[in-house]
Amino acid sequence: xxxxxxxxxxxxxxxxxxxxxxxxxxxxxxxxxxxxxxxxxxxxxxxxxxxxxxxxxxxxxxxxxxxxxxxxxxxxxxxxxxxxxxxxxxxxxxxxxxxxxxxxxxxxxxxxxxxxxxxxxxxxxxxxxxxxxxxxxxxxxxxxxxxxxxxxxxxxxxxxxxxxxxxxxxxxxxxxxxxxxxxxxxxxxxxxxxxxxxxxxxxxxxxxxxxxxxxxxxxxxxxxxxxxxxxxxxxxxxxxxxxxxxxxxxxxxxxxxxxxxxxxxxxxxxxxxxxxxxxxxxxxxxxxxxxxxxxxxxxxxxxxxxxxxxxxxxxxxxxxxxxxxxxxxxxxxxxxxxxxxxxxxxxxxxxxxxxxxxxxxxxxxxxxxxxxxxxxxxxxxxxxxxxxxxxxxxxxxxxxxxxxxxxxxxxxxxxxxxxxxxxxxxxxxxxxxxxxxxxxxxxxxxxxxxxxxxxxxxxxxxxxxxxxxxxxxxxxxxxxxxxxxxxxxxxxxxxxxxxxxxxxxxxxxxxxxxxxxxxxxxxxxxxxxxxxxxxxxxxxxxx
Amino acid sequence: xxxxxxxxxxxxxxxxxxxxxxxxxxxxxxxxxxxxxxxxxxxxxxxxxxxxxxxxxxxxxxxxxxxxxxxxxxxxxxxxxxxxxxxxxxxxxxxxxxxxxxxxxxxxxxxxxxxxxxxxxxxxxxxxxxxxxxxxxxxxxxxxxxxxxxxxxxxxxxxxxxxxxxxxxxxxxxxxxxxxxxxxxxxxxxxxxxxxxxxxxxxxxxxxxxxxxxxxxxxxxxxxxxxxxxxxxxxxxxxxxxxxxxxxxxxxxxxxxxxxxxxxxxxxxxxxxxxxxxxxxxxxxxxxxxxxxxxxxxxxxxxxxxxxxxxxxxxxxxxxxxxxxxxxxxxxxxxxxxxxxxxxxxxxxxxxxxxxxx
Numbered sequence: 001x002x003x004x005x006x007x008x009x010x011x012x013x014x015x016x017x018x019x020x021x022x023x024x025x026x027x028x029x030x031x032x033x034x035x036x037x038x039x040x041x042x043x044x045x046x047x048x049x050x051x052x053x054x055x056x057x058x059x060x061x062x063x064x065x066x067x068x069x070x071x072x073x074x075x076x077x078x079x080x081x082x083x084x085x086x087x088x089x090x091x092x093x094x095x096x097x098x099x100x101x102x103x104x105x106x107x108x109x110x111x112x113x114x115x116x117x118x119x120x121x122x123x124x125x126x127x128x129x130x131x132x133x134x135x136x137x138x139x140x141x142x143x144x145x146x147x148x149x150x151x152x153x154x155x156x157x158x159x160x161x162x163x164x165x166x167x168x169x170x171x172x173x174x175x176x177x178x179x180x181x182x183x184x185x186x187x188x189x190x191x192x193x194x195x196x197x198x199x200x201x202x203x204x205x206x207x208x209x210x211x212x213x214x215x216x217x218x219x220x221x222x223x224x225x226x227x228x229x230x231x232x233x234x235x236x237x238x239x240x241x242x243x244x245x246x247x248x249x250x251x252x253x254x255x256x257x258x259x260x261x262x263x264x265x266x267x268x269x270x271x272x273x274x275x276x277x278x279x280x281x282x283x284x285x286x287x288x289x290x291x292x293x294x295x296x297x298x299x300x301x302x303x304x305x306x307x308x309x310x311x312x313x314x315x316x317x318x319x320x321x322x323x324x325x326x327x328x329x330x331x332x333x334x335x336x337x338x339x340x341x342x343x344x345x346x347x348x349x350x351x352x353x354x355x356x357x358x359x360x361x362x363x364x365x366x367x368x369x370x371x372x373x374x375x376x377x378x379x380x381x382x383x384x385x386x387x388x389x390x391x392x393x394x395x396x397x398x399x400x401x402x403x404x405x406x407x408x409x410x411x412x413x414x415x416x417x418x419x420x421x422x423x424x425x426x427x428x429x430x431x432x433x434x435x436x437x438x439x440x441x442x443x444x445x446x447x448x449x450x451x452x453x454x455x456x457x458x459x460x461x462x463x464x465x466x467x468x469x470x471x472x473x474x475x476x477x478x479x480x481x482x483x484x485x486x487x488x489x490x491x492x493x494x495x496x497x498x499x500x501x502x503x504x505x506x507x508x509x510x511x512x513x514x515x516x517x518x519x520x521x522x523x524x525x526x527x528x529x530x531x532x533x534x535x536x537x538x539x540x541x542x543x
Numbered sequence: 544x545x546x547x548x549x550x551x552x553x554x555x556x557x558x559x560x561x562x563x564x565x566x567x568x569x570x571x572x573x574x575x576x577x578x579x580x581x582x583x584x585x586x587x588x589x590x591x592x593x594x595x596x597x598x599x600x601x602x603x604x605x606x607x608x609x610x611x612x613x614x615x616x617x618x619x620x621x622x623x624x625x626x627x628x629x630x631x632x633x634x635x636x637x638x639x640x641x642x643x644x645x646x647x648x649x650x651x652x653x654x655x656x657x658x659x660x661x662x663x664x665x666x667x668x669x670x671x672x673x674x675x676x677x678x679x680x681x682x683x684x685x686x687x688x689x690x691x692x693x694x695x696x697x698x699x700x701x702x703x704x705x706x707x708x709x710x711x712x713x714x715x716x717x718x719x720x721x722x723x724x725x726x727x728x729x730x731x732x733x734x735x736x737x738x739x740x741x742x743x744x745x746x747x748x749x750x751x752x753x754x755x756x757x758x759x760x761x762x763x764x765x766x767x768x769x770x771x772x773x774x775x776x777x778x779x780x781x782x783x784x785x786x787x788x789x790x791x792x793x794x795x796x797x798x799x800x801x802x803x804x805x806x807x808x809x810x811x812x813x814x815x816x817x818x819x820x821x822x823x824x825x826x827x828x829x830x831x832x833x834x835x836x837x838x839x840x841x842x843x844x845x846x847x848x849x850x851x852x853x854x855x856x857x858x859x860x861x862x863x864x865x866x867x868x869x870x871x872x873x874x875x876x877x878x879x880x881x882x883x884x885x886x887x888x889x890x891x892x893x894x895x896x897x898x899x900x901x
Contacts, residue, residue: 474603480642481610484649485568485600488613492555492620503562508601
């Protein structure tokens with residue numbers, strides 16, 4: 001008798017390491033193509049630097065250098081003045097996927113999962129074979145450490161190729177050097193625009209950028225005020241799914257269900273915990289470890305039935321209207337700026353804040369769709385625009401009252417830059433590459449309200465500008481015709497042209513109010529000349 | 544100095560006087576549209592009503608038209624001074640220019656300068672021919688008629704295959720000899736050529752006249768002079784469609800656009816010879832029908848409601864029949880009965896039997 005087929009199949013079945021999985025699915029992390037890879041590597045390094053500086057309350061000074069090495073290879077060097085990394089942690093942070101400080105906490109930050117920079121290291125390794133080179137120093141009293149690292153894709157563990165102490169002129173900071181296969185292009189979705197946009201929403205950071213053509217741009221900081229340190233919060237019961245609840249129950253050290261609820265969740269006091277238990281039909285003194293799946297399902301039902309106040313929102317640190325406008329002013333030349341920071345709101349138990357800023361006019365093209373710059377937790381989102389809530393909320397807003405042109409279902413046309421920023425302890429991205437914000441109705445609603453508020457201010461400006469222009473136009477139109485009419489009158493009557501012209505000009509000057517009053521009448525049809533419309537050849541009476 | 548020139552000068556002087564007193568320049572322009580047209584039962588002509596619109600200089604909506612009207616007045620005065628005539632097209636180019644320092648043109652299309660001239664006509668009471676502006680000549684005539692034009696003697700019987708082409712201004716023409724019993728005007732130049740080739744005017748002792756489509760002023764004035772000075776009956780031959788009826792209407796009662804010129808241009812005694820609904824039946828033209836389009840039906844309804852047709856039983860019968868047929872027919876459909884059928888049988892028969900509509 002032959003072996004069951006399952007036995008044979010079992011020979012091929014084995015665990016796939018996370019590293020192997022991502023090696024094959026690099027697009028999930030933003031390495032779809034060579035151009036995007038360049039951006040993603042820079043972005044991960046810069047995001048980490050900014051997060052680290054802010055956490056250490058240091059005003060960020062970041063230098064980004066891209067060197068073209070020929071044959072589609074680029075060296076990327078990102079250096080910051082951040083807190084540095086202790087020696088022991090350097091290999092794990094840079095050469096182990098899913099290793100990080102942020103996954104386990106609910107706190108507003110750029111990074112989330114601890115994938116980004118190690119994925120960049122992995123990408124470098126896969127395309128050029130060169131190890132990542134990290135230099136870090138924590139203060140003047142400690143030496144600088146230099147590492148060369150590979151990532152073992154089978155085990156998802158760092159491989160240390162070189163580990164030495166070096167002398168470094170910097171007292172504190174971290175420097176990352178990666179060689180990758182990439183291609184460089186300017187324009188939208190480029191490193192250049194990513195850094196420019198980063199400078200807009202991080203007005204406290206100074207960024208020095210040298211591109212592959214050895215052109216240097218400096219984005220100086222516009223403020224010395226660091227953003228407030230965001231507070232860490234516990235999850236809110238409304239935002240918890242069954243799987244996570246099970247995990248939390250397994251991990252908790254609380255002895256009773258009631259203390260589990262009050263200890264592990266925000267906005268749950270003993271009263272609320274009792275209510276939840278009552279609604280779920282569970283005893284408050286049950287031991288969490290003894291809860292079975294059926295109990296946990298009941299608990300979830302109980303949470304749904306209980307009224308729990310919204311999570312605290314002081315954990316969100318928006319950029320703020322003033323600073324957002326400052327950042328926009330320094331990077332986008334326009335004639336009118338406005339910005340709106342909404343009050344915090346909650347989606348699925350997770351607090352968030354929407355901010356919008358507009359820059360109107362200047363040299364921006366008037367006959368093209370408006371430029372939409374999307375951000376989440378101060379990080380520019382450059383890809384997947386049409387899949388993003390921000391874009392959707394711009395489309396769903398009626399821009400016509402604000403003086404822009406818009407055909408239904410499309411983005412408005414006009415000389416306008418729109419900035420939409422979502423700050424949240426957990427921005428809901430549609431994919432791990434963090435390119436678009438998922439369509440939660442609560443988020444879209446807030447975005448639209450913010451756009452409308454900013455839009456109304458824009459509308460007042462645009463309409464006033466238009467009024468002034470048309471008033472000027474009205475007076476101008478007569479000025480233009482005066483010489484023509486004066487000439488005709490002079491020739492008909494035999495009088496002096498100059499005299500007539502002067503007379504008409506002084507009448508124009510005296511009668512500005514009269515002329516303006518006249519305008520209302522002019523908008524009506526001047527005479528009913530067209531009230532019959534002859535058709536066919538009969539229309540051409542006399543040709 | 545001609546009357547027209549005097550009038551233009553007065554117009555200019557009055558406006559300048561006003562300006563000197565601080566009054567803004569304005570023109571009173573009678574409205575040339577159906578809303579301001581009255582049909583005078585007694586004289587059987589269209590007349591311009593009393594409605595006029597003020598055209599103000601200091602008005603954003605008026606200023607361009609105001610300037611255009613004064614511009615053509617200025618050009619007309621120059622022409623009168625030089626004793627030269629300009630065509631409507633010339634006039635357009637003389638007025639067309641860009642205002643200094645702008646991208647605005649004084650006139651953009653010829654229709655604008657044409658309109659300005661018609662406005663000037665109603666403002667001054669002089670026809671554009673009197674203002675030395677001529678339309679393009681359009682139309683041919685043949686018959687036993689001898690005229691004198693600018694010192695030249697012209698015999699309409701000896702003008703070859705094209706006939707004499709009718710100028711836009713026929714005021715100065717002198718009739719030396721008119722040997723005809725009637726004038727036949729037709730809508731189609733092609734039909735005129737057919738009749739001319741058949742020497743119809745010679746055989747029937749008549750004058751044949753045509754223009755392509757709508758009648759020009761020169762042609763209408765010529766018809767009117769033949770009618771009033773030589774008492775010739777005028778017969779009109781048109782396609783069987785709403786526009787044919789309107790061509791007849793313009794000849795007889797005047798046109799809506801030129802109601803201010805009605806008196807010098809209408810032909811009170813013009814008779815509509817064909818094609819009529821009776822002809823359709825009698826000559827079996829149904830098989831050559833062309834279906835009426837929606838615009839044709841709309842136009843038919845419009846025309847049938849004109850004051851001057853409203854109470855005309857014969858015409859109302861025609862309109863009703865055309866609507867019932869839901870179709871129109873061309874004059875040339877008669878050629879199906881033989882190439883010379885129109886000149887040998889159709890026209891002589893119609894005229895002999897007085898088979899026409901008024």
